[in-house]
Amino acid sequence: MKLQKLIIENFRQFHGTQEIVFATGRDKNVTLIHAENGFGKTALLNAILWGFYGHDSLTGDLPKKESIIHEALALKPDADSDTEARVTLLFEDRGDTYTLVRSLNLSQQQDYARKTEVELVVNRDGQTYRDNGSLAQRKIDALMPPGISSCLFFNGEYIDHLAMEESAHAITEAIYQMLGLQLLRRTIEDLGNQSVRGRLVSELRDKTDSNTKDLIDQQSSLEAKLADFRQRLEACCDNQAAVAEEIKQIDARLAANQETRDLQSQRARLEAERASLEKRLGELNTRIAALIAEEGYILFSSDLVTRGKAITQRLREEGKIPARVLNVFIEDILRMGRCICGCEIKEGSESFEKVKQLLTIAGDQHFNNAVGALDNAIGVIEGAVERTRTLFRQMTAEKVEMSTRHDRISDLLDEISQKLGDKEGEEIHKLEEKRQSQILRLRELDREHGALEKEIKDTEIQHDQIRRQIAAAQQQDAAAALTQRRLSLLEETISLLQNILAMEMEDVRKVLSKEINEQFDKIVDRRYWVELSEDFTLSLRKRLDLDDGESMDIDVAHSQGQRQVTSLVFIASLVALARRRDEIPTILRGVEGGEYPIVMDSPFGHLGNAFRAGVARWIPTLAPQVIILVSSSQYRGAVEEQLSASKRIGRRYVLCYHGPSKKQEAETELQISGTTYTVYEESRIEFTEIREIG
Amino acid sequence: MSDSECRSKKTFAAASEDVRLLTKRILQDERLVQFQKRRILPTGLGIHDALLRHVKEAVR
Numbered sequence: 001m002k003l004q005k006l007i008i009e010n011f012r013q014f015h016g017t018q019e020i021v022f023a024t025g026r027d028k029n030v031t032l033i034h035a036e037n038g039f040g041k042t043a044l045l046n047a048i049l050w051g052f053y054g055h056d057s058l059t060g061d062l063p064k065k066e067s068i069i070h071e072a073l074a075l076k077p078d079a080d081s082d083t084e085a086r087v088t089l090l091f092e093d094r095g096d097t098y099t100l101v102r103s104l105n106l107s108q109q110q111d112y113a114r115k116t117e118v119e120l121v122v123n124r125d126g127q128t129y130r131d132n133g134s135l136a137q138r139k140i141d142a143l144m145p146p147g148i149s150s151c152l153f154f155n156g157e158y159i160d161h162l163a164m165e166e167s168a169h170a171i172t173e174a175i176y177q178m179l180g181l182q183l184l185r186r187t188i189e190d191l192g193n194q195s196v197r198g199r200l201v202s203e204l205r206d207k208t209d210s211n212t213k214d215l216i217d218q219q220s221s222l223e224a225k226l227a228d229f230r231q232r233l234e235a236c237c238d239n240q241a242a243v244a245e246e247i248k249q250i251d252a253r254l255a256a257n258q259e260t261r262d263l264q265s266q267r268a269r270l271e272a273e274r275a276s277l278e279k280r281l282g283e284l285n286t287r288i289a290a291l292i293a294e295e296g297y298i299l300f301s302s303d304l305v306t307r308g309k310a311i312t313q314r315l316r317e318e319g320k321i322p323a324r325v326l327n328v329f330i331e332d333i334l335r336m337g338r339c340i341c342g343c344e345i346k347e348g349s350e351s352f353e354k355v356k357q358l359l360t361i362a363g364d365q366h367f368n369n370a371v372g373a374l375d376n377a378i379g380v381i382e383g384a385v386e387r388t389r390t391l392f393r394q395m396t397a398e399k400v401e402m403s404t405r406h407d408r409i410s411d412l413l414d415e416i417s418q419k420l421g422d423k424e425g426e427e428i429h430k431l432e433e434k435r436q437s438q439i440l441r442l443r444e445l446d447r448e449h450g451a452l453e454k455e456i457k458d459t460e461i462q463h464d465q466i467r468r469q470i471a472a473a474q475q476q477d478a479a480a481a482l483t484q485r486r487l488s489l490l491e492e493t494i495s496l497l498q499n500i501l502a503m504e505m506e507d508v509r510k511v512l513s514k515e516i517n518e519q520f521d522k523i524v525d526r527r528y529w530v531e532l533s534e535d536f537t538l539s540l541r542k543r544l545d546l547d548d549g550e551s552m553d554i555d556v557a558h559s560q561g562q563r564q565v566t567s568l569v570f571i572a573s574l575v576a577l578a579r580r581r582d583e584i585p586t587i588l589r590g591v592e593g594g595e596y597p598i599v600m601d602s603p604f605g606h607l608g609n610a611f612r613a614g615v616a617r618w619i620p621t622l623a624p625q626v627i628i629l630v631s632s633s634q635y636r637g638a639v640e641e642q643l644s645a646s647k648r649i650g651r652r653y654v655l656c657y658h659g660p661s662k663k664q665e666a667e668t669e670l671q672i673s674g675t676t677y678t679v680y681e682e683s684r685i686e687f688t689e690i691r692e693i694g
Numbered sequence: 695m696s697d698s699e700c701r702s703k704k705t706f707a708a709a710s711e712d713v714r715l716l717t718k719r720i721l722q723d724e725r726l727v728q729f730q731k732r733r734i735l736p737t738g739l740g741i742h743d744a745l746l747r748h749v750k751e752a753v754r
Contacts (some may be wrong), residue, residue: 033705134731141729187724195742201748493716493749496709503702585700588721 001143003048003597004097005087008690010070012043015687020044020556022597022627023650030620030648031627034635035523035655036679041629042155044655045601049153051102053089053146054137055114061155068104072685081107093143096124100140144596147177148578152596156603160563162570169237169535171570172505175536178210179508179577183588184449193496200487204470207480210276215466222463226456233452240445243438249436260420262427267416274409276556278546281402288395295388301381308378312371321322321371328365330358374670467491504586507537508577511584515573522621523565523614528556530566537621538566560606565615568603572622579624597625604634616642644673652693658683664669718751720745 003022008014023031035041042062049057050068058065067074069085084105091098099121108115122129131139134340144152151174162174176182191197204214230629254264316322324457330388333355337345345351420432471488475481513532520530521527540556556562576585581593603619604612615640620626643649654670658681662668668680706714723744727733733741 070702138729145729165699181736183721183724183728186728188719190724190741190745193742196745196749199746313728478700482753489716490749492710492713493720494719496706498714503705507701562732585703587702587706589725 001091001594001596003089003091003627005050005088005090006048007086007090008044008047009086009088010083011047011068011072011085011087013045013070013402014042014043014690015072015685015688018690020653020690021692022625022652024625025650026624028648028650029623029625030643030646031625031651031653032643032649033627033629033653033655034632034670034672034677034679034693035688036657036663037632038663038666039657039679040655041601041631043688044629045155045355045599047087047088049149050116051100052140052144053149053661054102054116054118057146057149059155061158066109069106069109069689072687074106074109079106081105085109097299098122098143100136133527136445140215141492144463145177145182147173147182148596150174151574153397154571155601155605156564157567157601157605159567159571160560160606162567163563164539167538171532171536171538174347174574175505175508175512178554178574179581179584180586180588181501184497184504188494188497188501191490191497197487197490197494200483200490204480204483204487207477207483208473208475209477209480212475214469214479215473216427219463219466219470222459222466226459226463229452229456229459233449233456236445236449236452240442240449243442243445245329245357247435247442247481248437248439248593250431254420254428254431254435259423259425259429259532263416263420267413270409270413270416272559274406274413277406277409280398281406284395284399284402288399289390291388291392291395295384298381298384298388299392302385303383305378305381312375312378317369321368325363327359327367330355340548356452388410460587474598500587508584509534512573512577515577516569516641519567519569519573519576519618520620523569523611530569534571540566540571559608561608566604568615571598572618575623595624597627598623599627599628599629602631602634603628604630604639613638613642617646619643620648622645632670633665640672654679654691656681656689658684658689659683659686699733702715712752719748 002024005019005021007017007019009017020031020033023029033041033044035044042059046058046062048061055065055068069083073079082105084101084103084610086101089098089100091100101119102116103118103119104113104116118133118136118140118633120131120139122139144682170403176185201216201219205213206623208216251268253263254260257264298558312321312347327398333345334347334352338349339345339351339355343351345355417432417436421429421436423429425433464571471484471491473484475484509532513530516530516532520528528540530544533539540562542556544551575596575598579593579595600619604615604643607615612634619628620643652672654672656679657666658675660682663678666680670677670679672693675694677691706717709717711750715723723735723741726735734740735744738746
């Protein structure tokens with residue numbers, strides 16, 4: 001899909017009819033829109049989203065969502081109820097051209113702003129087809145599934161959450177949606193629904209004996225428990241995210257305050273270091289546990305070694321090892337009845353008995369071999385004892401060192417908290433107090449999360465046991481037996497789909513992880529790499545060389561800029577993979593590759609200079625069509641340099657804001673490629689004007 | 695990764711014929727309604743009713 005044109009009429013702060021023609025060339029695929037903060041970037045992004053999906057798609061940072069029509073028109077005392085906001089999107093997809101029009105009139109906005117009129121016209125092979133309402137929306141959703149919109153149209157300053165541990169759910173959601181696995185997941189949910197599986201279970205219960213009925217009732221009770229636990233877990237996750245967000249905002253305020261900036265900055269560094277230490281301690285504990293499991297016995301085997309050595313020593317002293325004469329040799333002589341000197345040895349004779357006695361002290365080859373092996377093993381263990389002991393000591397010492405450092409950091413953090421709390425100024429004191437209470441709350445929620453996960457796991461095990469018992473129960477009634485077979489088939493099908501989904505997600509994860517690192521390499525130096533773990537957590541990693549010559553891969557404690565880059569790279573990789581979807585085998589039919597545009601508001605937001613150049617250089621290659629909205633503070637310097645050097649900018653616009661006043665930090669003029677453009681004009685009415693520039 | 699390496703396809707192929715057939719029919723219907731809010735098939739049947747019907751028809 002490529003967006004060709006956006007026409008906005010009276011949508012939010014865009015007064016009258018205004019349009020943007022997007023760059024669609026292969027080499028000139030970037031549309032750059034310059035706008036100061038507050039001048040309409042968010043509204044423009046939302047115009048596209050609203051065009052595709054209507055009210056429900058509007059982003060969280062758009063204020064007063066119910067006010068779609070430009071206020072000057074909507075709030076006029078004699079406003080015409082037919083006054084409307086309209087967004088027209090022209091785009092092409094797989095050779096067809098589309099005109100999508102969404103509108104909302106004043107009377108509808110006053111009544112219920114979510115109910116919009118939508119029309120989709122498609123030109124295909126010279127024919128025109130027109131749809132309205134829900135049919136149009138269905139076709140729009142098929143072209144641009146709603147689930148993927150957050151990956152394609154986003155504010156770069158808010159996507160850094162994808163690179164946080166608690167965002168594994170958002171990551172898997174994005175993968176399901178972009179790569180078509182949502183279909184499998186939905187199917188599994190539908191099959192397990194009350195109206196499908198539930199009905200079969202209910203039918204079985206009606207027809208079966210009392211024992212099976214009891215089992216079914218137990219199963220239902222466990223299902224209710226599971227549903228409750230899952231709901232509580234979801235609420236817990238939401239609470240964790242909300243509390244984490246609140247802490248993040250308090251930190252931002254403390255960082256912005258001149259009085260507290262330094263202490264807050266110190267705290268951020270120390271917390272990042274502590275988080276990294278905790279991760280490393282966890283990894284070290286795992287290594288220690290592995291060492292104990294695999295080689296721990298060695299440390300307790302000295303008694304055995306001593307006894308083993310004593311046994312072999314005694315056998316040597318007794319001349320039994322190594323055997324001078326083997327049993328097999330004596331047995332051969334007795335069997336042949338002739339000595340090696342040639343003398344006859346008859347059975348029953350004195351010579352025969354004397355030779356036979358040698359059997360008791362002669363050696364057995366197997367015994368010889370066994371003693372040889374014992375000698376070897378004793379040698380290996382003796383050699384390993386010292387090595388294992390040394391390694392264990394080193395790891396323990398490292399653990400102690402890290403734990404000490406961890407405790408020291410915790411003390412320093414407490415001191416910082418104390419200092420901040422003691423600062424004069426009610427606001428700072430309150431902020432710090434609030435922060436501390438939210439940290440404690442987060443810890444409580446973490447404990448609750450862990451406890452709920454355990455409950456769910458245990459209940460699922462019980463549920464599965466009961467399910468098997470129901471499946472195995474002998475049914476006397478033919479109808480009950482039939483329902484039982486149907487239920488078994490259904491359970492088998494659900495299980496198959498679950499396994500398939502898990503396998504396909506794992507296969508996708510590996511391919512995606514590789515893609516992410518290929519993309520990441522284009523931006524950042526190679527000491528770092530991004531890992532998409534088995535539990536779908538995105539993390540930035542690096543290799544740490546240890547004193548014992550070994551090395552360990554560790555998480556890098558992300559700065560916000562690093563998280564933003566990691567998240568951007570994840571999205572880009574997903575979009576790239578979506579394009580090549582048909583290269584990844586799947587049991588699903590009709591899962592084709594799809595090309596999508598990416599629209600980014602402020603992608604350079606929190607990036608430091610080191611990343612800005614790399615990201616700016618890489619962004620034009622993100623997708624076949626890239627639309628960037630950027631403020632002057634983000635654009636100046638490395639971004640301008642790299643984007644200009646790319647020669648990929650096909651169209652360029654500025655958003656000129658008209659109003660009685662503007663934010664202090666917003667510019668009135670922008671210098672772009674040596675030309676000055678006005679971006680603010682004083683005016684009684686507030687509105688934004690789209691102006692194309694050279 | 696090639697088709698032959700695809701674990702999910704191998705797993706699907708190893709399932710019983712009944713399960714495979716049922717899965718195909720179910721996925722066909724799910725595909726038809728995947729972008730709908732109300733999820734009604736062209737036949738007028740809701741998706742859940744359709745799935746239940748497929749299960750019952752698979753085991754008579």
